[in-house]
Amino acid sequence: MNVYTLKGVVPDYFQAGYVLVDKGSALCVDCAFDPSVLRALLKEQNATLHGFLLTHCHFDHVWNADVLPREFGVKLYASPLTQALLDDGSWLGNVDKEFHVDETLQDGQKLNLGGFEIEVIATPGHTADGLCFLVDGQYLFTGDTVLPPYVGRTDLPTGDEIALKASCQKLWRLPDDTVIYPGHVYRFDDQPKLVKPRHTVGREKVTNVINKR
Numbered sequence: 001m002n003v004y005t006l007k008g009v010v011p012d013y014f015q016a017g018y019v020l021v022d023k024g025s026a027l028c029v030d031c032a033f034d035p036s037v038l039r040a041l042l043k044e045q046n047a048t049l050h051g052f053l054l055t056h057c058h059f060d061h062v063w064n065a066d067v068l069p070r071e072f073g074v075k076l077y078a079s080p081l082t083q084a085l086l087d088d089g090s091w092l093g094n095v096d097k098e099f100h101v102d103e104t105l106q107d108g109q110k111l112n113l114g115g116f117e118i119e120v121i122a123t124p125g126h127t128a129d130g131l132c133f134l135v136d137g138q139y140l141f142t143g144d145t146v147l148p149p150y151v152g153r154t155d156l157p158t159g160d161e162i163a164l165k166a167s168c169q170k171l172w173r174l175p176d177d178t179v180i181y182p183g184h185v186y187r188f189d190d191q192p193k194l195v196k197p198r199h200t201v202g203r204e205k206v207t208n209v210i211n212k213r
């Protein structure tokens with residue numbers, strides 16, 4: 001499996017969406033991609049897209065979720081709590097947009113999309129609807145729950161420091177060599193980039209700042 005990172009379209013937020021590509025199948029984590037950049041990557045990789053997995057409701061992760069799933073003919077998957085947070089303004093976007101979550105994912109749920117084996121891990125704390133996705137038992141997409149060596153902020157609507165700590169403890173029980181792909185990357189090209197594994201559960205459970213709180 002190759003993992004590409006694509007910068008989200010919201011300026012200055014360094015949001016990292018991911019495109020997973022394996023054997024002609026692709027899957028997106030988060031939904032703030034520039035449609036033309038995503039389309040070009042899929043064409044270059046000769047890959048068919050199978051869905052968008054949303055880590056949480058915030059604007060920098062969800063920005064193009066009103067158009068991308070329809071445009072690519074696939075579903076938007078998110079927590080059962082996400083739709084209400086998008087509707088009540090907790091997504092923090094300052095424009096009028098209408099989002100529609102097509103399918104909700106429960107904690108512990110396992111699903112296969114286009115050959116990718118996904119395990120859903122509910123990780124409230126940064127927001128109530130936070131989800132992490134463990135793909136093929138080895139690759140963990142953490143959204144803003146874990147941003148090595150930090151965690152996401154908890155002072156925004158539905159943020160909860162105690163819940164975040166419990167969510168991290170849950171993640172630290174995964175195998176040490178589980179690779180973490182966080183929802184923000186602070187060095188970026190404008191073009192899709194093949195990501196080298198840099199962060200692991202083994203390191204975060206020792207060094208992450210949440211362990212000292």
Ligand SMILES: [Zn+2]
Pocket residue numbers: 056058126144152
């Ligand atoms: Zn966030």
